[in-house]
Amino acid sequence: MSEHLPDLPQDEPLIYMKDIRRQFGTIVALDGVDFKVWGGKVIGLLGDNGAGKSTLIKVLMGVYTPTSGQIYWEGQPVRINSPQEAQNLGIEAVYQDLALIPLMSIARNFYLGREPVRRQIGPIKILDQEAMERQAEEALLEIGIHIRSPKHPVGSLSGGERQSVAIGRAVYFGKRVLILDEPTSALSIGETRKVLNYTTAAAERGMGVIFITHNIFHVFEVADIFTVIYHGRKVGDFPKEMVDQETVAEMIMTGQVPRRLEKYAADGASIIDD
């Protein structure tokens, strides 16, 4: 183990998912995965289809409860039982297909679930629609997303525009952690470029960003650390400066770590000589 190898960030991670295990019946989707997210860093969460990336994120978002394992939020053990609880912690997710409601306006989508209330009469909470429309437009513009009108339905936007609005919303509301699940899989090259820019912008604001994909070419230029998962087990956490695209692609496909990267390999990962 040589000394010139850079260390992973030493400061307290925002999120530390420790020894997470999740079974569906007899199928083990996650087999003791450790996963860390630091503020200001983009973590590329990589793995082939079915490797367990989505399951891991759904455990973090409270969609699934882990069969065993513990989640720490800023060093404190927490239980996340619903997406609402994850949101309350400051975790925002942008999902591949189910980010927005196509038939609803941009403004209504932007504030869905946390609409500004103008007045409350008993249980009836009256929306402040003007504020919704104005603020949605301003908030999106602030991170460089231009929309035609906040009143237009999301369904009239292109795929990239939708993804932009969803990310803009997550950045606006998610104060700490942003999860992007395959955000670029359905986008054109130009749109992908924009989405990658928003991703970097979010990290520069100090957010921890988890960028999930099986396409390493999209994530390579924005991620700081690559966490590779193979068949429900973690292969390792690799700083960007230590790897190239080919090495990462090889690890995604085989789950084997070259000897020179042994320092970053997870316990029990198979090591091969270069």
Next chain:
Amino acid sequence: MTETVAGGPKVKVKLEDLSFWQTLRARMANSPEAGALIGFAFVFLFFAITTPTFFTPASMASMLTKQSVQGIVAVGITFLMIAGEFDLSVGSILGVAGIVFGQLLIGEGLFDPLPIGIAFIAALGSGILLGLLNGVILVLTRIPSFIVTLGTLLAYRALALTATSETGILRLPPELRENPPLFFFSPWVIAVIALGLTILFAALTFIFVRGRIRHLKANVLPLEKILAGFTGLIGGVITATLTIVFFMWFASIFLDFSAVIDIDFGNFNQPRTLVASYPSPEAIPEDATTAIFTFFSDGELIPKDMGSLIEVSAFDIMNGPLTFFRDAGIAGNFRSVTIWFLLVVIAVAFILNHTKYGNAVFATGGAGEAARAQGIPVDRVRIINFVVCGFLAAFAATLEFARQGSASGDRGTGWELEAIAAAVIGGSLLSGGYGSIYGTLIGVILAGMLSTGLVQLGVPAAGFRGYIGVILIVAVVINNLVRRQR
């Protein structure tokens, strides 16, 4: 196309141009009822021109009375449909709630007749309970609501039929019919209610017309301007008319119009009076002009006695003739059920369009999983909407009972389909997430106009459903054009 971004520093943003159809579809998506309104105008004009008796107060009144009860059911269906679910069992819920209401009022050997308030609450409670059951079954089993409520349609109907298998039709006993439970109001209380309705509809007129004018002023396409002007005109005329009507009611509480404006349209039964026992007129102005003149000069109109209490029957409050129309010189059997229908429409439309909960309803129906991911409690929304739907069906049942004075096990059969048809004609999508209560209002009245107009045209009444069917299919074709942007 360049746009100025509102607020903050003014930034000119260059955007790619939208095509004409893209813009139109984007705009249409914000007003589901636009198509129904156009159909409404065509049907209305067609009958108003071809049949002389169509646009008369008497004909409109009977149409509104018939449609209002069904309309309340349709509002509930629409509210649920927007949340992405169906309720085929509303007709059966209506049957059960009507029997609960009737049985408790009548007593009939099993127990003494109960006060109307308790019977009313129990009937609404039965609707809430059956709606809750629908929702809970749906959420627990994850079976499509079409199947769940097809099952409960049969089950609830069986319940209603079984309960009345021995008694047959439940009829109000004669003593209750002749001496219905009375409430006594000071004229001032009624004046406040009438004034409240006047202000409500004046505000609605103002908000609606202002919105349309803004739309006209906005930099939009010519076709959109025509659409905005058209909908503004129709909507504005309707709400303004209602404002005037309620103001006349307000005025009629203080002044006796019947002596002043005496236009006899002839064609109505002598109704029971909502506002009973006027002081007999002593000085009668000769005609309306004199009356208005005296009204503005020194008030020589006959003021009413504001000190004596007015007796109003509970059934009249629910679904009784509105004699102030007649007092004001408008013939026709207008009934209070129409006011209840309008209030239900306004209340539910307000909840949908202007509250946090309404947003959750649209999201649940539009994309349930995405809504759940955003923290919307979608299952709770579904259950609540089933409950509201059941509640409104039960409310309609009590109003129907108040008019007919009877309940039977088969009442409401087939209503669910007419309600769904009205909602779909009004622009709501069967798949949820999109729709409008005002659209349903238009759909309900459109169906009523068709049945009234066709009968007056001499078309056999049996053909009416066929025309509704044609309109339904045309409406869905238009809806699909909008929906393509998904």
